[in-house]
Amino acid sequence: MASPYLIYSLIFFLFPLLWAVYLAFTNWNLIAPDYEMVGLRNFIEAFFSESVRAAFLVTYKFMLMFVPIVIAGSLFLALIIHSLPRLKGLFSVGYFLPYLASGVASAIVVKGVLSYNSPFNAFLRRYLGLDIDWLGSPILAPLIIALMMAWKFMGYYALLFLSGLESIPKEVYEAAEMDGAVGWKRFWYVTLPMLYPSFYTVTILAVGLMFGIFTEPYVLTGGGPDYSTHTWQLEIYNQAFQKLNAGYGTTVAIINSVVTFVSILVFRKVLEKWGARHGWE
Amino acid sequence: MKKKGVTKLIAALLAVALVGTGCQGQDGNEGKNDKGGGANNVVEVDFWAAPNPTQQAFWKKMADNYMNEHKNVKIKVSPMPESPSSEAGIQSAIASGHAPVISENISRGFAAQLAANHAIVPLDEFKGFDELISKRQMKETIAKWKFADNHQYVLPVYSNAMLFGWRMDVLKELGYNAPPKTYSEVIELGKKLKKKYPDKFLWARADLVQPTWWARWFDFFMLYNAASNGNSFVKGNKFVADDEAGVKTLQFFHDLSKNDLLLTRKATDPFENATAIMVDLGPWTFPYWAEKFPEMKFNQNYVLSLPPVPDDVDPKNAKTFADTKGLVIYASATKEQQQAAFDFVKWVYSDANNDLAWFKQTNLPPARDDLSTNKAFASYLAANPQLKQYAENIPNAIPPVDNEKVVDIQELIGKEALNPVVKGQKTAEKAWKDMKNAINGVLK
Structure with a gap:
């Protein structure tokens, strides 16, 4: 029974992975018939590269912005949908729609709204005296990208929270009520702890997502200003397909995989420890 | 038994795959012939x-x-x-x-x-x-x-011999019948524009502060080719650019920026909306205008010109980027x-x-x-x-530089020279020197 999946994994995961590891030690440029083994040169170069360092730091910066926003936003949406007396399905689908929207299309819309001469900016300048360079500021540009991504994924993560909310037994709430936990207390001491499995899933998904950001910064900022939105995927794309450094690009991709793996492992451990302390083994 | 079954299945699949590959190989060869x-x-x-x-x-x-x-x-x-x-x-x-x-x-x-x-x-x-x-x-x-x-x-x-488009309607309001041809004429026009319309800019181009490699074709190279009479930038593995023309080109960008004539923020159709009065223009824009901005009429509200040149260069000999x-x-x-x-x-x-x-x-x-x-x-x-x-x-x-390191070279033009000059972080001379050293490093 396992063999079809085994064969599939061999062909589409293991062989490409081994091939990528091999390429990471070469200077292949994708089109040359010949290439050489360069040992650890690519890794050393990546270690000292300004753009790789930027990609590493920018990912955590995005994480700091995106993860709290998307968790708070999707939980809020889930609570609203959960409290609806009817049409829950319709609203769930409605909030899920941005997830299906093309990243390129939404980035182009955001670009238009934030452009210097958009009605929005013209209004800010004229009536509030605010002249803001939204995508030219190293602080605002990543925040805008994080907000865009949060908008896109909020509906999806809200569904995960919603299923968590729906699975909390009524008896738990009744028992809590008898102990005097109502309103805010009920939410804080009953609902939130009972949602731990959903929090766990959403946090791990959101953290993992941060290592694969490409479309939004590619369309909106190109990784600028001053590398403030330069992600791993942009770096890999630039190296492999713009500069034809496929060997080096693969090295960066391998480093990205390792960093992603370690980061998710750390987050998992922290979340599991926190869960265990609150009765979730 | 179970293990035997799995082994048999893998063997069968491998056999099918091998036969398939064999057939493909034969077909492939025949196909090639x-x-x-x-x-x-x-x-x-x-x-x-x-x-x-x-x-x-x-x-x-x-x-x-x-x-x-x-x-x-x-x-x-x-x-x-x-x-x-x-x-x-x-x-x-x-x-x-x-x-x-x-x-x-x-x-x-x-x-x-x-x-x-x-x-x-x-x-x-x-x-x-x-x-x-x-x-x-x-x-x-x-x-x-x-x-x-x-x-x-x-x-x-x-x-596409890249040209600059000019808002003739605004130029006329400022007392001009033709676009300026030299750097000092452009700066003078810009000063007049700012005096009459403080909110308008001469040129709106967000890429001037970004190191995007291909963007250099439509800003730096248009002006450098005009200033240097089309002198090559890189030949084989040698940096052969005209230093004097290069520094003058960067100085022009510096002067435009210093006089607040550049809009380096992303803007939607700034030339069409007359937020800026000059634009790098290729002929692919005209079908777009015909559809979205039918009011844009050649020789009425806009005209075309070759890039401006340094004051000591004859504008008649101006070259541009292809x-x-x-x-x-x-x-x-x-x-x-x-x-x-x-x-x-x-x-x-x-x-x-x-x-x-x-x-x-x-x-x-x-x-x-x-x-x-x-x-x-x-x-x-x-x-x-x-x-x-x-x-x-x-x-x-x-035409563009014919070097396999073109992406690195043009990224360095932005990173080391054009971007910092426009941002006022380097003088034209220092920017050119830094860029030249960095490009020579790449070409080694």
Whole structure:
């Protein structure tokens, strides 16, 4: 029974992975018939590269912005949908729609709204005296990208929270009520702890997502200003397909995989420890 | 038992896969022979056209017409894959052994990368190359395309001699009847503009503060080519740029920035909305204007000009950047396929009417020396006067750098020179020196 999946994994995961590891030690440029083994040169170069360092730091910066926003936003949406007396399905689908929207299309819309001469900016300048360079500021540009991504994924993560909310037994709430936990207390001491499995899933998904950001910064900022939105995927794309450094690009991709793996492992451990302390083994 | 079952299944699948591969290998070989002209002597040519409907339609029609006259050739026109860019699509195709025989939409910079890796063949070694050049009247235009190894790897299909557009309506309000031609005239005009309209800018270009490599074609190289009389930037592996012209170009950007004449924020249609009164303009913009901004009328609210030059340079000799792409033939094809592809191209360009059809269909000026003088194009240019200046300036347009490190080189122009100068972080002299050192480091 396992063999079809085994064969599939061999062909589409293991062989490409081994091939990528091999390429990471070469200077292949994708089109040359010949290439050489360069040992650890690519890794050393990546270690000292300004753009790789930027990609590493920018990912955590995005994480700091995106993860709290998307968790708070999707939980809020889930609570609203959960409290609806009817049409829950319709609203769930409605909030899920941005997830299906093309990243390129939404980035182009955001670009238009934030452009210097958009009605929005013209209004800010004229009536509030605010002249803001939204995508030219190293602080605002990543925040805008994080907000865009949060908008896109909020509906999806809200569904995960919603299923968590729906699975909390009524008896738990009744028992809590008898102990005097109502309103805010009920939410804080009953609902939130009972949602731990959903929090766990959403946090791990959101953290993992941060290592694969490409479309939004590619369309909106190109990784600028001053590398403030330069992600791993942009770096890999630039190296492999713009500069034809496929060997080096693969090295960066391998480093990205390792960093992603370690980061998710750390987050998992922290979340599991926190869960265990609150009765979730 | 269970383990035995799994082993049997894997063995069966492997057997099927092996047999399948074996069959494919045989078919593959036969296919290859057929493509190269097998028993029935039909040569198959895969032609990748630019991924836009107009260019595909043109090449499809040309291929159909050619095949009607040449029954021994089968040309299959398809759009080049864009995953995530057309260059990346070609690279993947070469890497996986599925490159076409011929493709268009190749820039000189990318061709340099392909040529350096022997992925494309020199076109000047084909029988009939000189005849093609003389029949298409493109001797002068293609001369500038010669690579450092003295070969021609790309046949330019179109050449957009990049020009600047000027809002003539605003210029008239400021007392001008023609666009300024020298740096000091531009700055003077900018000062007048700011006095009358503090909210307007001379040039809106967000890329001036970004190191985006290809953006340098439409800002730095337009002005550098004009200032240096088209002096090369890099030749082979040597940085040969004109230092004096380079520093003057950067100083001009510095002066524009210092006088608050540049809008370096992303703006939507700033020229069309008259937020800025100057724009780097290619002919691909006109169909967009016809649809979205029908009020944009040539010689009424806008005019075109070559890039401005330093005060001590004669504006009449100004050169500009050529946004140009062309055809290449891939080394992975058989000799027979390569020759068939070349013969097809030669046939297409032996008739000026085909270039006229291209021009009408795509609005992109064919890369010919005689575009503004050949009678075949006269009526079309008369009906589209905004294209005339583009046609006239094809011989004045300098194609991009032909070095395989073009991306690094142009990224460094932005990072070390143009971006910091526009941001006021470096003087023109220091920026040029830093850029030169960095580029020399890449070229080593």
